[in-house]
Amino acid sequence: MTSYRQPGVVLTDRTFTVPLDHADPGGERIELYGREVAATGRAGEELPWLVYLEGGPGCGARRFSGRQAWLERAVREYRVLLLDQRGTGLSTPRNRQTLTAVGGPDAQAAHLTHFRADSIVRDCELIRRQLTGGEPWSVLGQSFGGFCATHYLSTAPEGLREVFITGGLPSLDGHADDVYRAAYPRMRRKNEAHYRRYPQDVERARRVAAHLAEHPAVLPTGYRLTPEAFQSLGILLGGGDGSHQLHYLLEDAFIRVGGRHELSDAFLEAAHAALSFAARPLYAVLHEAIYGQDARPTAWAAERVRAEFPHFDAAAALDGGAPLLFTGETVHPWHFTADPALRPLRETAEILAAHTGWTPLYDTARLAANEVPVAAAVYHDDLYVDTAHSLATARSIRGLRTWVTDEYEHDGVRASGTRVLDRLIALVRDEV
Structure with a gap:
């Protein structure tokens, strides 16, 4: 691990190795990259972990300079992991240059079926056990990252301490x-x-x-x-x-x-x-x-x-x-x-x-019985994620609290500085 500093934070580069196909743990493995961020002066403390899942798909975690945007709020009390989801950023990137090593188009397509939310969440669970010693952690999911967080709630809620979703509540059953x-x-x-x-x-x-x-x-x-x-x-x-x-x-x-x-x-x-x-x-x-x-x-x-x-x-x-x-x-x-x-x-x-083998990503019964504290910012008339779909999903997740706002567009968690994340943290804790 390599640690270095930016204004107000200590950064640590971390790498993890995970199976390409979690159903075949002994098969091909890929590398994941995460940037640990802790506030200067608190880097040596025992802090709860918050993993950030970027929007996309296919986008690496945002590269911040110091304590920009929501990160200013997060590092006040969390140790943050900015995770490059598989295939993005420094996580065994997949593009026209690297996919040629996988094989022809059929082999490439089969390879990329393992790059959806289900695989990303299983990656997170392996990483969580390494970083927290088995303790649950918090998740902030922006846009597609919120889709991943919803899948997380469906399949591995035991790994979650609390969930914050910004512009990313998906339709649970929409084609x-x-x-x-x-x-x-x-x-x-x-x-x-x-x-x-x-x-x-x-x-x-x-x-x-x-x-x-x-x-x-x-x-x-x-x-x-x-x-x-x-x-x-x-x-x-x-x-x-x-x-x-x-x-x-x-x-x-x-x-x-x-x-x-x-x-x-x-x-x-x-x-x-x-x-x-x-x-x-x-x-x-x-x-x-x-x-x-x-x-x-x-x-x-x-x-x-x-x-x-x-x-x-x-x-x-x-x-x-x-x-x-x-x-x-x-x-x-x-x-x-x-x-x-x-x-x-x-x-x-x-x-x-043309692929016909997709599997369901969301378990409605499990979401209806959810016990993980969840709060979601839903942006009114969001260009990227349908508001009606998001609100229907919010009603389907037990205990989820929503903040519906027209003050921000889809990038509200960044554009608002600390305000959106601060509001969601307060909602999860029943402080508003």
Whole structure:
């Protein structure tokens, strides 16, 4: 282990070895990385552990500098483990470069079936026993991390002291089709709110989409920016300042070159930074798999369901003079041809989309008998996680206390500083 300091904290790098397939503990093993964080002056104390599960799927734990955001509140009383979930960050990363060693697309797809919430929770249980000596620990789950925490409550509640969930109460029985059928109307509402705030962006967005329809841009990285890819910038609208980010991005989309206008390098660079999956390929590859719970394949649910919402058709919007609607947290087959980080994984993604062997992730009977203190922040009209689904799940988990708020968007636990986590800790302890 290596320890070092940042302002206000002592950090310790930790590594763990776990089975790729927990049903085969003697088989292939992978390495997990976790960054232990303790407040300066308390690093030598016996403190309760809190493990942080990042959103995603496919995203490593956030890299903080010192005591940023919710970490300021957490280290006052916990020793925090910022865990890179399997396949992410420094945890035996899985991407187009490393998956070639696994084999061809069929072998890669079979390998990646072990990278969902069920495997992540079993990883946590092995790590917990090493770190706490068998004592239960606390969990903070953001977004997909909340999905993992809900699975944790379903399968290993004996390992949990308390659970905090932020923007991450999943539908317990919804198929991917149900998830996206609820998502597209939310996406439309976020677009309408953005255009009310920035009405000048209606014409700006239409102008960019029209330009790309005639002249798709191939960026220096090889990313192919089409009207559909441009629409994916709507993922920004799920963050607290996302509407403003999108506005500023559109503001300088074009630059005058001689007697004509073309998309500026600054715009193309910013768009690429927002759209590329190079830093989180598993987010795209496994995104719909996190909703698979029975024999039905997910079968590119976001793409199929989109056809039920013709307002999102870019060509029709341009032909009919309607505002262009941006999409949100959706992954489509064309992502695997547009993005060079995903192109080598196209066949693997197709196999996973057709997979029929998913198993249930949530035990409703066990959740109904829950005894672990749980509190959840539910963000009103969250772009990424349906509020109605979250509240139905909250009612299904015995003793769970919710804080429903429209003060924050999906990134509230970070954007609020200490406030969201502080509120959830108070709820769990019946202090509010």
